[in-house]
Amino acid sequence: MFIFDAHNHVWESGKKDTIGDCMCICNGTKPADWNDVKQLGMAFPENVIPFFGVHPWFVDTITDNWLSELKEYLPVNQSGIGEIGLDGSSLRRKNMRKQERIFTSQLEAAAELSLPVSIHCVSAWGKIVSILRHFYPQVHAAFMIHSFSGSEEIMNELVKLGGYFSFSFSLMRDKSEKIRRCLEHVPVDRLLLESDSSQSPDSYRDQMVRLYTAASGIKGIDLHEMYRLILRNGSVFTNRITPRQRGS
Numbered sequence: 001m002f003i004f005d006a007h008n009h010v011w012e013s014g015k016k017d018t019i020g021d022c023m024c025i026c027n028g029t030k031p032a033d034w035n036d037v038k039q040l041g042m043a044f045p046e047n048v049i050p051f052f053g054v055h056p057w058f059v060d061t062i063t064d065n066w067l068s069e070l071k072e073y074l075p076v077n078q079s080g081i082g083e084i085g086l087d088g089s090s091l092r093r094k095n096m097r098k099q100e101r102i103f104t105s106q107l108e109a110a111a112e113l114s115l116p117v118s119i120h121c122v123s124a125w126g127k128i129v130s131i132l133r134h135f136y137p138q139v140h141a142a143f144m145i146h147s148f149s150g151s152e153e154i155m156n157e158l159v160k161l162g163g164y165f166s167f168s169f170s171l172m173r174d175k176s177e178k179i180r181r182c183l184e185h186v187p188v189d190r191l192l193l194e195s196d197s198s199q200s201p202d203s204y205r206d207q208m209v210r211l212y213t214a215a216s217g218i219k220g221i222d223l224h225e226m227y228r229l230i231l232r233n234g235s236v237f238t239n240r241i242t243p244r245q246r247g248s
């Protein structure tokens with residue numbers, strides 16, 4: 001049984017020997033990453049779904065032709081766009097206008113090419129909801145908020161736009177009551193689980209099993225059913241299951 005990992009950076013580990021044990025969405029965060037992500041996606045087409053994007057932390061490092069370069073990568077192996085987003089935390093918010101511009105350009109590319117996106121959002125929930133409302137649900141592909149840490153109200157707004165919500169190991173930390181409540185109430189067809197890891201999959205497999213176990217307890221869903229559910233949600237999110245196959 002594959003453990004589906006909805007958001008990671010496993011290409012950074014440089015280790016390939018255990019990639020075949022997982023199925024994952026593997027993200028780049030800046031143009032310098034994209035070739036490595038592409039190579040991993042091509043080496044493991046059944047296991048690795050490559051996502052290419054400019055993360056809000058790196059918007060000041062890109063050159064003028066970043067967007068055309070991004071579009072050259074996007075036909076690779078049923079790829080998507082990520083990790084992209086907004087970070088309004090105190091250390092990161094000084095270039096918020098630029099973050100918004102780069103984020104919006106990538107959403108325009110996702111709309112144009114009907115591709116799924118993986119979104120990072122910290123302390124910028126109001127802005128992200130208003131930007132996403134401009135695009136969704138009209139885009140013929142979905143977005144997910146990775147390592148979701150917003151409020152239940154924000155989650156409900158984004159559910160209306162067709163959003164998916166991926167929960168990470170932070171679910172298992174103390175003081176995770178708010179995140180647990182969101183997981184409890186997220187619609188089952190919008191739920192994803194992730195490691196956000198840069199290590200090789202064998203090094204965090206046990207933690208993933210604990211995350212799946214915690215989520216299955218909170219949702220009241222049998223653990224094996226949870227494995228199937230997340231694999232299916234991930235496949236629908238990444239358009240690997242077509243609307244006809246999923247019967248809608």
Ligand SMILES: [Zn+2]
Pocket residue numbers: 007008009027083196
């Ligand atoms: Zn990440």
